[in-house]
Amino acid sequence: MSTKQKLYIFDTTLRDGEQSPGASMTRDEKVRIARALERMKVDIIEAGFPIASPGDFEAVRAVASAVRDSTVCGLARALDRDIDRAAEALKSAQRGRIHTFSATSPIHMAKKLKMQPEQVLEQAVHAVKRARQYTDDVEFSAEDAVRSEIDFLCRVFEAAIKAGARTVNVPDTVGYSIPSMWYERVHTLIERVPNADQAIWSTHCHNDLGMAVANSLAAVQAGARQVECTINGLGERAGNASLEEIVMAVRTRRDVFDVETGIDTTQIVPTSRLVSNITGYVVQPNKAIVGANAFAHESGIHQDGVLKHRETYEIMRAEDVGWHANRMVLGKHSGRNAFRARLSELGIEFKREEDLNEAFMRFKELADKKHDIYDEDLQALVTEASLAAAHERVKLVFLKVHSETGETPRAEITLSVDGEERDGQAEGSGPVDATFRAIESIMNSGCNLQLFSVNAITTGTDAQGEVTVRLDKGGRIANGQGADTDILVASAKAYINALNKVSVTAGRTHPQVADHI
Numbered sequence: 204m205s206t207k208q209k210l211y212i213f214d215t216t217l218r219d220g221e222q223s224p225g226a227s228m229t230r231d232e233k234v235r236i237a238r239a240l241e242r243m244k245v246d247i248i249e250a251g252f253p254i255a256s257p258g259d260f261e262a263v264r265a266v267a268s269a270v271r272d273s274t275v276c277g278l279a280r281a282l283d284r285d286i287d288r289a290a291e292a293l294k295s296a297q298r299g300r301i302h303t304f305s306a307t308s309p310i311h312m313a314k315k316l317k318m319q320p321e322q323v324l325e326q327a328v329h330a331v332k333r334a335r336q337y338t339d340d341v342e343f344s345a346e347d348a349v350r351s352e353i354d355f356l357c358r359v360f361e362a363a364i365k366a367g368a369r370t371v372n373v374p375d376t377v378g379y380s381i382p383s384m385w386y387e388r389v390h391t392l393i394e395r396v397p398n399a400d401q402a403i404w405s406t407h408c409h410n411d412l413g414m415a416v417a418n419s420l421a422a423v424q425a426g427a428r429q430v431e432c433t434i435n436g437l438g439e440r441a442g443n444a445s446l447e448e449i450v451m452a453v454r455t456r457r458d459v460f461d462v463e464t465g466i467d468t469t470q471i472v473p474t475s476r477l478v479s480n481i482t483g484y485v486v487q488p489n490k491a492i493v494g495a496n497a498f499a500h501e502s503g504i505h506q507d508g509v510l511k512h513r514e515t516y517e518i519m520r521a522e523d524v525g526w527h528a529n530r531m532v533l534g535k536h537s538g539r540n541a542f543r544a545r546l547s548e549l550g551i552e553f554k555r556e557e558d559l560n561e562a563f564m565r566f567k568e569l570a571d572k573k574h575d576i577y578d579e580d581l582q583a584l585v586t587e588a589s590l591a592a593a594h595e596r597v598k599l600v601f602l603k604v605h606s607e608t609g610e611t612p613r614a615e616i617t618l619s620v621d622g623e624e625r626d627g628q629a630e631g632s633g634p635v636d637a638t639f640r641a642i643e644s645i646m647n648s649g650c651n652l653q654l655f656s657v658n659a660i661t662t663g664t665d666a667q668g669e670v671t672v673r674l675d676k677g678g679r680i681a682n683g684q685g686a687d688t689d690i691l692v693a694s695a696k697a698y699i700n701a702l703n704k705v706s707v708t709a710g711r712t713h714p715q716v717a718d719h720i
């Protein structure tokens with residue numbers, strides 16, 4: 204039996220991750236990511252900030268209903284209305300947590316909150332007590348702990364624990380710390396706060412100086428037993444500590460860390476891909492663990508060494524983090540049962556038989572074009588099927604693109620808009636540009652294209668292209684996805700998907716904006 208203590212993994216991809224510019228997710232996308240996180244055995248999923256907007260509230264509510272094994276958490280400023288709204292959104296959770304926070308640094312208290320330290324302390328205690336009326340599982344964070352005075356911080360944490368906080372979180376909100384300093388800070392807090400042993404200590408580090416993971420691990424060495432992190436390190440500004448790096452550091456260096464996580468690491472790569480595809484945040488190829496080159500050996504000496512004995516140059520196994528591990532192949536002769544069984548192993552279930560039929564039909568169409576269908580193809584296919592089931596206003600009916608050396612590319616397109624077929628055509632500087640212009644010749648949406656990214660879902664020239672498009676309409680942002688073996692069709696689908704979403708996204712409050720009681 205292991206003698207190691209448990210390190211709780213608190214994922215905030217759906218909340219702090221969504222605070223990355225443009226990384227907005229719909230309710231259904233959040234549910235899909237939450238299910239993937241649950242499959243990965245994440246302990247706590249921070250699903251959103253329910254007071255922010257009706258959309259955020261609905262998303263937290265939907266995640267709370269969909270997830271059974273992980274704790275689902277909602278963020279709330281230390282305000283009654285935030286806490287009540289979070290509690291309401293979490294009502295159907297099997298295990299729900301309210302995460303409330305107050306800023307404790309002199310600069311935040313004076314300039315943002317315009318409150319005296321004693322008022323902040325009082326407000327924090329009141330917030331924790333109010334949250335405890337709804338659930339025993341309450342977390343308190345001292346925002347900007349990195350720049351807070353240590354004596355005041357000790358008093359706030361002591362009071363929050365006394366008021367009923369079961370988890371206390373020490374954030375480096377602005378990514379200012381360095382590992383030795385962060386170790387010292389967390390260690391001092393745990394030593395000096397008299398009731399420190401009555402709560403789990405947590406850390407939440409931002410990556411402004413590229414040290415979020417290093418700082419989080421230093422906190423673990425100082426006694427923190429929860430780390431707040433995100434898939435692919437997504438998050439506000441330079442992002443948060445990356446979940447995959449924390450988990451694999453603790454696992455690979457078990458000689459150094461006295462803790463272990465409960466994470467199923469084989470789910471890391473599929474989840475990373477899902478988040479990247481939904482948010483449009485492409486993973487850099489040399490990103491640790493989940494980058495396309497993370498396990499690729501280019502130099503002859505390295506290749507030779509790895510072939511002779513893998514551990515000469517590899518400290519982790521690619522299959523342990525999900526590279527190729529789940530790639531069971533289906534093909535054109537696979538039947539419905541095999542299809543359904545593989546989807547179910549991937550955690551994808553259809554509520555209605557028609558939706559399964561729709562997905563199976565798309566699978567057969569794809570199998571005609573592509574010999575081997577991998578798990579990644581199935582994930583993309585389900586995205587497509589759920590889009591179809593979502594009864595989108597605008598659908599692609601037909602696309603023809605002419606592109607030839609020395610000629611201006613030209614696209615002709617037919618869309619179904621509210622059930623009525625409409626034709627458009629346009630020229631462009633390239634075939635993708637012509638396609639988007641042809642769509643706009645019909646839709647006239649007034650949207651600006653902010654991002655266009657293409658990724659091959661699997662290897663080989665018959666691989667499907669997975670396209671993400673980000674559109675902005677007067678500050679409302681929507682990410683659209685599309686996949687197809689024809690990259691222009693995938694691009695058109697992604698653009699149309701974003702158009703369908705942009706009309707339903709609404710403005711929201713930022714959690715770290717002060718709001719008086």
Ligand code: KIV
Pocket residue numbers: 219304344345346347372374375376377407409714
């Ligand atoms: O960075 C931060 O301080 C936060 C808090 C709300 C925990 O995200």
Ligand code: ZN
Pocket residue numbers: 219374376407409439
């Ligand atoms: Zn944060």
